[in-house]
Amino acid sequence: MLTWMENTAYAQWILTGLTGWPLVLSMHAMGLAIAVGMIFAMNLRILGLYKTIPMSATRTLLGFAWIGIGLNIFSGFSLFMTQASFYVTSPPFLVKITAIIVGIVLLVMTQKSMGRELATWESSGVSSQGRNLAIASIVLWVLAVVTGRLIAYL
Numbered sequence: 510m511l512t513w514m515e516n517t518a519y520a521q522w523i524l525t526g527l528t529g530w531p532l533v534l535s536m537h538a539m540g541l542a543i544a545v546g547m548i549f550a551m552n553l554r555i556l557g558l559y560k561t562i563p564m565s566a567t568r569t570l571l572g573f574a575w576i577g578i579g580l581n582i583f584s585g586f587s588l589f590m591t592q593a594s595f596y597v598t599s600p601p602f603l604v605k606i607t608a609i610i611v612g613i614v615l616l617v618m619t620q621k622s623m624g625r626e627l628a629t630w631e632s633s634g635v636s637s638q639g640r641n642l643a644i645a646s647i648v649l650w651v652l653a654v655v656t657g658r659l660i661a662y663l
């Protein structure tokens with residue numbers, strides 16, 4: 510299965526074509542900038558920074574974060590196909606994918622908590638669960654970005 514992926518014309522175009530790798534990796538960089546950028550902005554607001562921005566405004570950021578995540582699942586899987594049998598044995602890759610999956614679960618939990626408690630968060634501050642989710646989310650997405658960068662080196 511992994512070798513089949515590596516031998517597809519699509520994977521070969523990405524790996525050997527002039528434009529393949531730069532195009533897909535640039536898409537991956539854009540996706541991570543959008544996803545991680547929006548998630549960070551939302552979490553920093555939840556942790557009490559720039560209080561002038563209404564908490565409800567951060568919900569709009571979530572929509573963009575999902576677009577970035579979608580872009581990175583597509584571009585990431587495309588990159589993965591090029592050297593699949595190597596990536597499944599790469600510790601930074603495996604740590605990264607784990608951090609992303611847990612990061613996405615926390616994003617859904619934050620979205621649900623915000624849906625339930627937004628009025629309370631706006632009037633009397635964010636719950637401790639909301640703050641803990643924000644801190645854990647920041648740690649996980651930093652881990653995802655750092656290990657993502659290390660894949661090529663380790």
Ligand code: HEM
Pocket residue numbers: 534537538540541544545577578581582584585586588589596609653654655657658659660661
């Ligand atoms: C929002 C989620 C994601 C983030 C934040 C992320 C982050 C990163 C980062 C920072 C890099 C290094 C880019 C560079 O070298 O300039 C990278 C590379 C890579 N990512 Fe992701 N990624 C995400 C999702 C995925 C997914 C879902 C997959 C696979 C299914 C994936 C597969 C890869 C691969 C194969 C590379 C190339 C590694 C190499 O240089 O050989 N990524 N990612």
